[in-house]
Amino acid sequence: xxxxxxxxxxxxxxxxxxxxxxxxxxxxxxxxxxxxxxxxxxxxxxxxxxxxxxxxxxxxxxxxxxxxxxxxxxxxxxxxxxxxxxxxxxxxxxxxxxxxxxxxxxxxxxxxxxxxxxxxxxxxxxxxxxxxxxxxxxxxxxxxxxxxxxxxxxxxxxxxxxxxxxxxxxxxxxxxxxxxxxxxxxxxxxxxxxxxxxxxxxxxxxxxxxxxxxxxxxxxxxxxx
Amino acid sequence: xxxxxxxxxxxxxxxxxxxxxxxxxxxxxxxxxxxxxxxxxxxxxxxxxxxxxxxxxxxxxxxxxxxxxxxxxxxxxxxxxxxxxxxxxxxxxxxxxxxxxxxxxxxxxxxxxxxxxxxxxxxxxxxxxxxxxxxxxxxxxxxxxxxxxxxxxxxxxxxxxxxxxxxxxxxxxxxxxxxxxxxxxxxxxxxxxxxxxxxxxxxxxxxxxxxxx
Amino acid sequence: xxxxxxxxxxxxxxxxxxxxxxxxxxxxxxxxxxxxxxxxxxxxxxxxxxxxxxxxxxxxxx
Numbered sequence: 001x002x003x004x005x006x007x008x009x010x011x012x013x014x015x016x017x018x019x020x021x022x023x024x025x026x027x028x029x030x031x032x033x034x035x036x037x038x039x040x041x042x043x044x045x046x047x048x049x050x051x052x053x054x055x056x057x058x059x060x061x062x063x064x065x066x067x068x069x070x071x072x073x074x075x076x077x078x079x080x081x082x083x084x085x086x087x088x089x090x091x092x093x094x095x096x097x098x099x100x101x102x103x104x105x106x107x108x109x110x111x112x113x114x115x116x117x118x119x120x121x122x123x124x125x126x127x128x129x130x131x132x133x134x135x136x137x138x139x140x141x142x143x144x145x146x147x148x149x150x151x152x153x154x155x156x157x158x159x160x161x162x163x164x165x166x167x168x169x170x171x172x173x174x175x176x177x178x179x180x181x182x183x184x185x186x187x188x189x190x191x192x193x194x195x196x197x198x199x200x201x202x203x204x205x206x207x208x209x210x211x212x213x214x215x216x217x218x219x220x221x222x223x224x225x
Numbered sequence: 226x227x228x229x230x231x232x233x234x235x236x237x238x239x240x241x242x243x244x245x246x247x248x249x250x251x252x253x254x255x256x257x258x259x260x261x262x263x264x265x266x267x268x269x270x271x272x273x274x275x276x277x278x279x280x281x282x283x284x285x286x287x288x289x290x291x292x293x294x295x296x297x298x299x300x301x302x303x304x305x306x307x308x309x310x311x312x313x314x315x316x317x318x319x320x321x322x323x324x325x326x327x328x329x330x331x332x333x334x335x336x337x338x339x340x341x342x343x344x345x346x347x348x349x350x351x352x353x354x355x356x357x358x359x360x361x362x363x364x365x366x367x368x369x370x371x372x373x374x375x376x377x378x379x380x381x382x383x384x385x386x387x388x389x390x391x392x393x394x395x396x397x398x399x400x401x402x403x404x405x406x407x408x409x410x411x412x413x414x415x416x417x418x419x420x421x422x423x424x425x426x427x428x429x430x431x432x433x434x435x436x437x438x
Numbered sequence: 439x440x441x442x443x444x445x446x447x448x449x450x451x452x453x454x455x456x457x458x459x460x461x462x463x464x465x466x467x468x469x470x471x472x473x474x475x476x477x478x479x480x481x482x483x484x485x486x487x488x489x490x491x492x493x494x495x496x497x498x499x500x
Binding site: 066119120122123126129130133134138139142143145146147149150153154157158160161162164165 | 379388399416423
């Protein structure tokens with residue numbers, strides 16, 4: 001039963017994300033203020049939330065690694081952070097496109113979410129520099145895990161920092177689509193969010209399996225050499 | 226003197242004595258921060274606001290700290306003392322605390338030179354700046370010591386530490402600059418204190434995993 | 439299609455392309471794993487054949 005998990009997630013992704021995107025592009029009504037271009041919201045925000053979820057999952061696995069002293073969790077934590085980084089970059093790209101449609105610029109420091117993800121990108125990119133720079137083994141697993149934990153603590157602290165800094169530099173805060181959405185919009189948003197989360201889960205399972213296969217192959221090769 | 230804080234004090238004292246004898250790190254930090262301030266003067270256009278120099282001061286503080294932090298565990302690494310320290314019976318977090326205290330002392334010495342130099346070259350400083358610098362130094366030391374221990378076991382070493390540190394240093398910069406230029410520095414100082422508390426606890430708790438084999 | 443619409447489709451396309459590129463990378467990895475596994479299976483087969491031959495030789499001599 002365990003082996004069918006990637007397939008189940010892939011199926012869920014197909015239904016939820018496929019359906020969600022179709023609804024977002026064709027069924028949901030236009031936003032009153034922003035018009036058609038507001039529809040980027042239906043993938044941009046789910047992608048951002050999924051990135052947070054991946055980093056959180058990676059930190060959870062990191063905590064298990066340190067707590068249970070089981071190196072098995074290293075691969076899981078690393079994969080989760082990797083997927084999170086991919087979604088983080090996607091957040092920046094889709095956010096930048098949305099900034100272009102809303103405010104005419106490809107980047108703005110007034111968008112707290114964009115700035116937050118830029119900081120997180122820097123942080124988690126450094127995670128990979130760290131991993132490539134330390135010899136594989138228990139110590140690398142421990143160090144990566146500690147760093148992943150620092151990451152999730154950084155999220156709320158950065159959030160506060162960015163809010164404090166925007167008061168200093170930009171007293172005017174530009175807002176995106178507000179919380180008062182029509183019911184249908186909220187439904188489509190939830191479907192897309194569920195779809196993105198399943199996409200991340202699918203990617204996570206597939207990548208993890210691939211990495212495990214790599215490890216097993218290496219063992220086999222050594223045994224047969 | 227036995228016990229946890231005895232160990233911490235012994236470790237911190239060892240680092241300070243070592244620095245007193247070799248004079249490797251602190252003089253370099255002092256010279257660096259003054260040189261940086263001079264560079265800032267040449268880097269700023271003539272119509273730059275006073276606020277801009279305040280921002281640059283904080284950049285100078287952070288990069289001077291990085292200079293010192295890079296060397297934090299180098300002595301242990303090269304002398305092969307690291308394994309001995311770790312294998313010793315006392316709590317590994319004491320290593321972190323002792324090292325953090327000595328790093329804090331070095332940073333403090335650097336600021337004792339940097340702040341008057343800044344006041345001389347650019348503009349007078351207020352009490353908010355001093356308090357902010359103290360709080361920021363604590364945060365930098367707390368996080369930087371742990372990251373330095375990570376960097377020292379890597380192949381990239383001096384290259385890696387700034388990469389690891391700068392994202393975590395952004396909140397410190399925000400707090401510091403905010404406290405310096407804002408009308409109400411209280412919020413920013415409180416934020417720095419929060420940063421210090423949160424990351425001190427996290428670093429203290431996780432250090433043993435960083436040095437474990 | 440107005441320029442606003444164009445950006446919306448650009449955003450959705452970026453996501454799609456990213457997923458497809460990811461799929462491509464995984465596909466390449468899977469074929470590499472398949473190749474290596476085949477190689478190892480071949481080596482295991484050869485070794486077993488070798489061992490059986492050694493046993494047979496022993497039996498005849500002894």
